[in-house]
Amino acid sequence: MAKNKQDNPAKRDSVNLRQLSELLQLSQTTISLVLNDSPAGKSIPAQTRERVFAAAKKFQYRPNYFARSLRKSRSMSIGVMAPDLSEGYFTMVMNGVEAQLLSSHYFYFTASHYWDTKLMQEYPRLLVERAVDGFLLLNTPADFESTLPLVAISAHTNTSGVTNIVLDHLRAAELALTHLYELGHRNIVFMKGPEIIPDTEYRWQSILEMASKLGLQIRPELCIQLEADSWSPDVGYQPMQRLMAQTQDFTAVFSFNDISAIGVLRAIHDAGLSVPGDISIIGFDDIMSAAYQKPSLTTVRQPLREMGREGARVLLEKIADPAATFPQEIVMTPELIVRESTGTAMRKLATRKAARRN
Structure with a gap:
């Protein structure tokens, strides 16, 4: 039978x-x-x-998940907090985070706070109630108390016990500005990120320091302050349109990130000018779509996937051995990716001025 x-x-x-x-x-x-x-x-x-x-x-x-959790005294999960998970920076960082967690058989909860201060205080408590073993903060300051292990990526948190994964912003500024300088650019538009983003001030101070070393003048009328943190290229398009309505006395733009650079690219095109024939553009991050723009985008590559992997790896090590000593800061190295959106300044600016006089 x-x-x-x-x-x-x-x-x-x-x-x-x-x-x-x-x-x-x-x-x-x-x-x-x-x-x-x-x-x-x-x-x-x-x-x-x-x-x-x-x-x-x-x-x-x-x-048996619960039996395993009891044996290890862990939930095998972490809490990830970010402003949002929009296209670009966050998707690439999370790709690295996920790869590391999956290889370690860890689960994760994500919480997007959209810079809402109430959510930024409430989410840590909600995640603790879900028994997470630690926190991974993406571009989010650790402005809350926690006894759990904590790692921050691009957050520049000075809180004791927090390990920060950060970019070498001085090297990033050196790569971008040296590239433009060697191409003959002296009149450059500088784009400063939204004040709410932790990276903004560190990157801006690095730009100021490197511009001084190269003898590049940062003219206030050629500086753009981004007011919003947005996933849309409109974040760069609108301020670039406003600037070009006032002056076109420049040959290059150093954008805060690739998303804003894509908006800048469109604004220049809509003004009847070409990239890089009239104006060169450098972005920042090297998001997946940067290479597929027309023209393809020269950019400072942050090793975003590696930063995500490293952040998750360190956090899991902290969870496994809370008594171990960890560095307060781990610095990642940027890379300049030269594509089609930058070219020599030559006499383009003088030619445009002469054409306007005629």
Whole structure:
């Protein structure tokens, strides 16, 4: 007589640890070490590990989450807070965060606060109620009290115990401004980010320092202060339109980020000028769409995925060993990606002035 489905593990929708152990003829301990990626499991032969993973997938084995959490005294989850998860910076950072957490079998909750101070205070409490093991803050200051491990990316938090993943902004300014200087640009529009963004002041001070070293004059009438933190290129389009209605006495624009640079590109096109023939543009971040603009965007690349991975990695290390010592700051290196949107200044500005006089 055929066995009942309930008695045949191979025909069940899923199996438990004991049944998986019987199927593989391996101890439950061995299987647990492999599936939990335990350091002790590294000594188990690769062929055996492959058998365990293949069988767990085939028979849809699901470990008991609550039992595992109790054994480890952890929820195996973290809380991620960000202003928003819009296209560009945040999607690329989160790509790195997710990759690191998935490889470590960790889950995460995300909370977008949109710079609402009430939400920025309330979300940490709500995440603690969901038993997260730690916090990862993206471009968000740690303005709340917590006994949990905490890592901040691009937040420049001075709070004790917080590890900051930050970019070398002085090197970023050096790369961008040296590039423009060597192309002959002396009249440059500088775009300062919204005051609410933690990176803004650090990047601006680096620009001022590097411009001084190169002998570049920062003219107040050629400075744009972005008022809004937006995912839309309109954040750069509107202020660039207003500036060009007042003056076109410049040959290059150093944008706050790639999103604003895309808006600047359109504003210049709508004014009947070309990039880089009349005006060069440099962006910041190197988001995925930067290479596919027309012309493709020269930009300062932040290693966003690597910053996300590093932030998640350090946070998990803090969770695993709270007593260990961690640096307050980990500095990441930028890279200049030269594409089509920058070219030599030559005599373009003089030519435009002469054309307007005629």
